Amino acid sequence: MAIRITGTGSYIPSSIETNANFNKHEFLNNDGSILKHDNDVIIEKFKAITGIGERRYADKHLNTSDLGFFAAEKAIADASIDPETLDYIIVAHNFGDVVHNTIQSDILPCLASRIKHNLRIKNPKCVAYDILFGCPGWIEGVIQAHAFIKAGIAKRCLVIGTEALSRVVDKHDRDSMIYSDGAGATIIEDTNEDRGILAHETASFTYDEAFYLYFGNSNNKDLCRDTRYIKMDGRKIYEFALTNVPLAMKTCLDKSGIPIKDVKKILIHQANEKMDEAILKRFYKLYETDIPKGIMPMSIQEFGNSSVATIPTLYDLITHDKMENQHINKGDVIIFASVGAGMHINAMVYRY
Template sequence: MHIKITGSGSYIPTEVILNEDFKNHHFFNSGGTQINNSNTVIIDKFKKITGIEERRYASKELNTSDIAFLAAEKAIKDADIDKETLDYIIVAHNFGDVDKNSSQADTVPSLAARVKHLLKIKNPYCVAYDVLFGCPGWIEGVIQAVSFIKSGMARKCLVIGAETLSRVIDKYDRDSMIYSDGSGATVIEVTDKPGGILSSVSASHTLEEANFLFFGDTYNNTMNDPTKYIKMHGRKIYEFALTHVPLAMKKCIDNTKIDISEVDKILIHQANEKMDEAIIKRFYELYEKEVPDNIMPMSIQKLGNSSVATIPTLYDMILKDKIKDQSIHHGDLLLFASVGAGMNINAFLYQF
């Protein structure tokens, strides 16, 4: 049995937010005092560390479930399947539908149920549910879909990663420049074509790391604002990721008979350019190897960090020739990996 991604689709929001659009913001540190550096200095340092030049925000009339649906439509068409034959719709997100004019999260009904409704699927045995697993949610959804198929409970699954992080950011926090919106979708199914999912690994580090990403108050404590916003302990996440993500990636490879030199591409969560480069370097150091040229496609420069959407969006854009100097060919070995809130890590090895 071969289980493969037979179709992909993505939705890239139309609203482009440039770094210079933050030049008039007032940034505060976590202690509540305003940062003395000029915004020009803050933005320049931000770009050097993260690699982000611009990001995308969803237009006000679209919510997370809407953009998930738009990506899903494309994936179903790309896979050339009858939507009524889907056994599962799995939507990975973190904050549900968040109205542009209100930061209150809405998860009833589930986003997967909303996507199924928008797709107008009549089959009641197409089961729709959500995954909350931080940024690695789409990968975890794929791993679950593979398990359903291997167990005989399913033959076709639609797995979506969608997020509108622009609706939950604190404009007084420098980290607000990292986050963006987007969605990516994939159809996972049984096929007679060789390759597919070869190995996977998941881990949750919660003893000391559970609250490295959290919901917290605005950094501007002069505001009477009861709203909670996405917050993170950036240095702790960086150190955690550099230690644990390479080990998980290695475990995924070592579960097979494949040599690291055979891997053609690594599609890693687009969280921070410098961090991703450091993770890949440390990963290859575990095998006492140098990092190959052009091994890690990047989209963060133009799209920012859209959480669960970054990897499926990146994958779809490469296949649609929208990432410069990057391509995937039949037989290529791809290593997918992610890290995020929880703190959760996962990876899977895939032969295209």
């Protein structure tokens, strides 16, 4: 049995929000005080740390489930399957559908049910459900699909990561420049080929770390106190990720039995370019070996942090030769890894 990804699809919104578009924002400290630097300095420092120059926002008439539906259609077409043969539709997201210029999240019905409805799937035995797992949600959905297939209760699953973070950002918070919208989808199924998912690893750190990412009030104290926005303790997340993500990746790779020299690509969730570079450096230091050139493709510069959509979108672009100087060949070993709200970490070793 080889459980593998047989089809991929992604949806990248066409609306580009450049760093220059933040010049007129009134950025404030957490206590509501005005930042001492001008916006151009704030934005320049932000880009130097995160690498983000622009990000994508969904059109006003679209929502998170719409983006997931578009990506799912492409993945189904890419795999050349009948959607009626799907056993599970697993949708990873964080905030449900938030209609543009509203403040309430809508997850009734769940996004997976909405996407199944839009795909016009009649089969009631195609089970549709959501997974809330922070940014590592898509990888965790793939791990669950793998478990279902390995246990013999499913043969084919659709796993989607979709998010519209632009709907839940505080415009008075510098961190709002990190977030973006998008969706990625994959078909996971049992095949007769000698490649696919080789190993996986997941951990939830909640004793002290659970609220490093949270929902909180705007930095603008004059705004409604009942409205909440995505907030984070960036320094603690950075330190947490650098300590724990490389270890999870190593545990997963060692479990797979694949030597480090055989790894061809590492696809890490992208929220901060400097953080990802530091994670990669620490990972290779654990094996006391040098980092191969071009092993970690980056899309954050153009697409920002689209949470659960980041990794499946990146994988889709590479496998369809839509990223310059980035290719994956049959038999190549890939490591997927992510960290996010919860605080959750996961990793997966995969032979393409």
